[in-house]
Amino acid sequence: MTGYDGTAATADGQVPLQVIKNLQKRVAQFHLSYKFAIDELTTKIGILQEEFEHTHDYSPIEHVRTRLKSMDSIIEKVQRTGTTPDVDAVRARIRDIAGVRITCAFVADAYWVADMLMAQADLEVLEIKDYIANPKANGYQSLHLIVTVPVFLSDRTELVPVEIQLRTIAMDFWASLEHKIYYKYDREVPASLVAELTEAADAARALDAKMATLRDQIRALG
Numbered sequence: 001m002t003g004y005d006g007t008a009a010t011a012d013g014q015v016p017l018q019v020i021k022n023l024q025k026r027v028a029q030f031h032l033s034y035k036f037a038i039d040e041l042t043t044k045i046g047i048l049q050e051e052f053e054h055t056h057d058y059s060p061i062e063h064v065r066t067r068l069k070s071m072d073s074i075i076e077k078v079q080r081t082g083t084t085p086d087v088d089a090v091r092a093r094i095r096d097i098a099g100v101r102i103t104c105a106f107v108a109d110a111y112w113v114a115d116m117l118m119a120q121a122d123l124e125v126l127e128i129k130d131y132i133a134n135p136k137a138n139g140y141q142s143l144h145l146i147v148t149v150p151v152f153l154s155d156r157t158e159l160v161p162v163e164i165q166l167r168t169i170a171m172d173f174w175a176s177l178e179h180k181i182y183y184k185y186d187r188e189v190p191a192s193l194v195a196e197l198t199e200a201a202d203a204a205r206a207l208d209a210k211m212a213t214l215r216d217q218i219r220a221l222g
Contacts, residue, residue, distance in 0.1 A: 030087050031071060034098040037149040037160035038066045041100050044123075048116060060109035062169060067099040095126070095146045095161040102166045106212050107132060110143050110166040117145070117164065124148045126161060132171075138194060139201020140175060142167040170204040 045064055052059035069077075074097060078085055083093045090097075104110045110132065118125050127146040135141045143166040148159040167175065178197055182189055189197075 026087065027071065030090075031068075031074075033151050033153075033158050033160050034162075035068055036151045036153075037162050038068060038098050038100060040149050040151060041147075041162055041164070042066060044117070044120065045100070045102065048113070060104050060106075060112050061102060062105055063103040063172075065101045065103075067101070069097045091161065096163040098160065098162040100162060100164050101172075102164065103172045104166065104168055106215065107168055107208050108212065110168060114143055114145060114164075114166050117147070122150050124159070132167075135201065135205075138178070139198045139204075140178065141171045141201065141205065142175065168204075168208050170207050174201055174204045 042064060045061065049059055049061045049064070052061070074090070074094065077083070077094055078090060081093065083089055102110070102113055104113060117123060125145060125147050127144075129144040131140055131142050131144065145164040145166070146161055147164060149162050151158045151160050174197075177200075181193060181197065185193075
C-alpha cells in the first residue's frame with residue numbers, strides 16, 4: 001500500500017507521519033500562494049488608488065475588499081465540481097480561491113479600473129464575465145475578471161489565478177443583501193422574495209444611470 005506521495009505505508013496500513021507532514025506542508029504552500037497573490041494584487045490597486053488621490057482630482061476606486069477561501073471551502077468545491085484532488089488540477093479548474101472586490105462610484109469607473117489593471121504587463125487575463133452589460137437572471141451585476149498574478153517565491157515564480165470583481169456601490173449593496181437572503185434560506189428563496197430582489201436590482205441599475213447623468217451635468221458646468 002502506498003501513501004499520498006507514493007511512499008509505502010506501514011505494515012498495519014497506516015500512512016507514515018512524515019508523509020502526512022509533507023502533505024500538510026504542500027497544502028500550506030498551496031494556500032499561501034493565493035494569499036501572496038492577493039497581496040500582490042492589492043499592492044497594485046493601492047498604488048493606483050494613491051496615485052489618483054494625490055495627483056488627480058478624482059479617484060475611481062471607493063473600496064477594496066479581499067477574500068481567500070478556507071481549505072474546507074476549497075475541499076467542498078473540489079468535491080462538488082468533481083475536480084481531481086491534485087494541486088495543479090485544482091488551480092486550473094477552481095479560479096475563485098482568491099478574490100479581490102473593487103467598489104466604484106460609477107459604472108464607467110468599474111470599466112476604467114478594469115482597463116488599467118488589464119493593461120499591466122505582468123497580469124494575464126484568463127476570462128472576462130460582464131454581468132453589468134448582461135446581468136444574471138436574478139438581477140446580479142458585476143464585472144468579473146480572472147487574472148493570473150505572478151508570485152515571486154524564494155525558489156520559483158508561480159502564476160496564481162485571482163478573481164477580480166468590479167461593481168458600483170449600488171451593485172455591491174444589492175449583492176450583499178442577496179447573499180444574506182440566500183444564506184438565510186439555504187438557497188431555497190421564496191419566489192416572492194426573488195421577484196422583489198429582481199425589482200431591487202432594476203432600481204439599483206436605474207440609480208447608477210441617474211447618478212452618472214448627474215455627474216455629467218456637473219462636469220458640463222465646469
